[in-house]
Structure formats: C-alpha cells, structure tokens
Amino acid sequence: MIKDFTYHVVRHDRIGIVGPNGVGKSTFMNILDGTYEPTNGTIGKGETVRIAHFKQELPEFDEDMRVLDYIREDHSYMVLGDGSTLSAGQILERFLFTPELHGVPIRKLSGGERRRLYLLKLLMSAPNVLLLDEPTNDLDIPTLEVLEDFLDSFSGVIITVCHDRYFLDRVVDKLFVFSGDGQIEIVHGSYSDYKDSLDESSGGKRPFYMANTDTSIASKTDKTNKSEIGTGSDNSSLSTSVDGSDSNMATFGDDTFKETPKKGLNKAEEAEYANIMDELPKLEHLVKGLDVMISQVATDYEKMQSLMAEREETQSQIDALTERWMELEERL
DSSP states (O other), X not given: OOOSEEOOBOTTOEEEEEOOTTSSHHHHHHHHTTSSOOSSSEEEEOTTOOEEEEOSSXXXXXXXXXXXXXXXXXXXXXXXTTSOEEXXXXXXXXXXXXXXXXXXXXXXXXXXXXXXXXXXXXXXXXXXXXXXXXXXXXOOHHHHHHHHHHHHHOOSEEEEEOXXXXXXXXXXXXXXXXXXXXXXXXXXXXXXXXXXXHHSOOTTSOOSOOOOOSTTSOOTTOOOSOOEEESSXXXXXXXXXXXXXXXXXOOOSTTTTOOOOOOOOOHHHHHHHHHHHHHHHHHHHHHHHHHHHHHHXXXXXXXXXHHHHHHHHHHHHHXXXXXXXXXXXXXX
C-alpha cells in the first residue's frame, strides 16, 4: 500500500491527504494512530504525543447517557490554544448544542448531532496530533464554520483525509497525494493550487511537485531508518517510516518526480472528463449561492433546512465528480 516513505511533521503542520478511493488513505491514518502495524518500516511515538482520531465510523454510544455527561465523562473542561479554559457546558454551546440539549439522552440526537458530539469528545481530550478522516461528512455549514475556527487556533498537528476542497484550502498548507501505486507525492501549497497545476500544460513549466528541502525530510545520505511526527519538543514525536524495498528512506534524487507512463483516456472518458470540467464550476458556484441564501434565512428554520439539504446534495455531486476527475486525471 505504501512504500519508501519517510516524513517529519513539525509543530503546527497542516497536512491534507488526497487521492482516489481505495488507495489506502484511511489505512494510513490507522497506521499513524497505532490501530494497524506496518508490515515493513517503523512507527515511534514520543512520550507526550496525544493523538485523537476522528474516524468516519461513529463509536458505540450509551444511548441513555445525557449529552453533557458524555462530554465530561473523561474531561470536565477544555484548554484552548490561548491558555483559556472552557467548561464542558460552554464548549457544548460553542459547538452549537444549546443548553436545552445538554440534558437530552444521546438516543434522541440526529446522526449529524451524534457526529458532532463524537468530534467534541475527541477535542476534549486535549490532543496535540489531530487526525481527521472525512470531517465534513454529515456536518452542517454552521458546525463546519465552528470547527474551522477552532482549528485556526489549534496549536498541534492536523492531518486530514478530505474530499472537500474548500475545507482543505481553509485548513491545510501541504498535501500528501496518494497515487495508488504505493507512492506518496508531497505537494506544498493549497489544494486549489494543486488542482490548477494539473490543468496547466507541463511544457516549459516547472512541475508542481516539489521535494521538501527542509532537513525534516530524509535524504539519500541519511543513515537513520525512521522519521518523526511530533509537536516540536524533544520528547514529543511520532516516528514513521514505511518501505517496500531494501531501503527505508524516501529519496529525492533526479528521478523522484518523473512522470509515470499513463494509459490515456478513450473517447468516452475524454467526453466524461470534459463534462466534469464544465460541471464542477457550475456546482461550486451553486454551493456558494446556497451558502449566501442560508445565511439570509437563519430565522426561518424550515427554509434553512430545505436549503441545507439542497447544499448537501450539491456538495455530494461535487465530491463524486471530483473523485472521478482525479481518477481520470491520473491517466492523462
């Protein structure tokens, strides 16, 4: 699934993981959190690393437990990035659980509310490495805005698998692009920059994929067999090195970023690709318009719910088209 990959994540790093379905993105996240062990390579974890992994699957809840009791089961308050604290009740309100919902049993919550509650429970554990697997799924726009604001002030590492380009542009500044053949390309910049680079002709232009010249990336001459993911302190690190050959080290020589020969598209796929490129901007424009309309009808609950349902359906279309576009783009 992954071979010849070594990386050192520094404090405040914001990494987005992108690629077609089935290439191992979620598995990679499970390797990072220790759920899975790599068949080759090493994973090391510093003494002060605290990982919280927001997975796509919801955990099993005690259906009779009250919302407030669930949140403060392990921690009664949250320490924010600026050093201030919020009680469990205050943080619930910040994440849009009104006081009326604090005493409600979990069984009465909707699927979206349960996902929001699960996310909040993880954040209450004060992690310094936050793994987010498709965090925008089933979260409404107001909740996403609260989450994005929270992540702005988060002082640790964020690594997220996500198909939502707007979330990626807002949250991350670096990409791990999974190609499906065990290789992971490191891309510096936003997802939109990456997408735009794929739309450009490669003739005479510098390729968008860049080797990181920071010493955090292992070079050919390195002798160590692992790299670190951590928060910047001497004792707080998570090390990972995954290989598929005799060498555990990722290398960045002259041949590292040469294009892999591609099969090309048939006529039907070329037409599909052209149609996707035509439809995506229209759908993205529609989402922006719906966002404006939703903000204008905040006091009309029924109208807002209708618009939010339309926005969710449109975003699902965008996600599906984007995924298909990435599959076709890989073969151009």
